[in-house]
Amino acid sequence: MAALVAVDEIKENQVVGLGTGSTTHYFINELAKRNEKEELNILGVPTSYQSFLLAQKGKIPITTLDEHDIDVSVDGADEIDSNLNLIKGGGAAHTLEKIIDYAAEKFIVIADESKLVDRLGKFPVPVEIIPQSVKTVFSSLNDMGANPEIRMAKYKDGPVITDNGNFIVDAQFPLIDNPIPLEKDLNSIPGVVENGIFSQMTDKAIIGTVEGVKILK
Numbered sequence: 001m002a003a004l005v006a007v008d009e010i011k012e013n014q015v016v017g018l019g020t021g022s023t024t025h026y027f028i029n030e031l032a033k034r035n036e037k038e039e040l041n042i043l044g045v046p047t048s049y050q051s052f053l054l055a056q057k058g059k060i061p062i063t064t065l066d067e068h069d070i071d072v073s074v075d076g077a078d079e080i081d082s083n084l085n086l087i088k089g090g091g092a093a094h095t096l097e098k099i100i101d102y103a104a105e106k107f108i109v110i111a112d113e114s115k116l117v118d119r120l121g122k123f124p125v126p127v128e129i130i131p132q133s134v135k136t137v138f139s140s141l142n143d144m145g146a147n148p149e150i151r152m153a154k155y156k157d158g159p160v161i162t163d164n165g166n167f168i169v170d171a172q173f174p175l176i177d178n179p180i181p182l183e184k185d186l187n188s189i190p191g192v193v194e195n196g197i198f199s200q201m202t203d204k205a206i207i208g209t210v211e212g213v214k215i216l217k
């Protein structure tokens with residue numbers, strides 16, 4: 001439901017950031033159908049190999065941030081607080097997602113109501129790291145009060161390798177009081193490429209609930 005409402009937000013000739021995950025999967029498929037039917041003439045900027053392949057399948061022409069500015073980006077989330085700060089990266093795609101969502105003129109999050117929380121942090125914060133930095137990053141995360149774990153792959157032996165060739169550390173914090181400084185602090189650890197806290201970025205959240213779609217701004 002949220003994905004369908006988000007598709008209606010896309011106008012002719014727009015450049016659209018294509019998020020990653022099971023929710024944006026619906027969005028990209030529906031956008032592809034509408035693009036074909038109504039000749040919207042959109043361009044897509046994928047945030048992962050997953051969204052690249054979906055866009056390709058749906059014949060959404062692909063472009064890059066180097067070539068075009070992004071009008072609107074639509075992406076999912078693992079947790080959303082009442083100020084629309086997010087945790088993302090459950091699918092290990094948060095680094096490119098953050099680059100693209102942040103660059104977009106308008107950033108829309110789509111999710112179901114199970115993602116709404118009072119405070120972020122029940123979902124561990126995904127942190128993409130350079131593989132050689134595991135020991136030192138773990139030590140910094142421990143000092144910050146987190147319990148870190150390397151994310152292991154399900155259908156491959158060993159760790160998850162991101163689209164950028166790095167590891168993911170899932171950092172379980174006690175509930176997060178202030179995500180804004182934590183996002184900055186995590187990125188100041190040597191070896192950290194990007195973390196999954198997206199603070200002060202979201203313009204609108206479209207939430208699917210049992211009573212229908214709710215819009216949060």
Ligand SMILES: O=C[C@H](O)[C@H](O)[C@H](O)COP(=O)(O)O
Pocket residue numbers: 019020021022023024075076077078088089090091092093094097
């Ligand atoms: O790395 C993955 C992304 O940040 C996803 O957007 C996020 O995990 C939400 O995914 P889903 O819609 O599958 O819950």
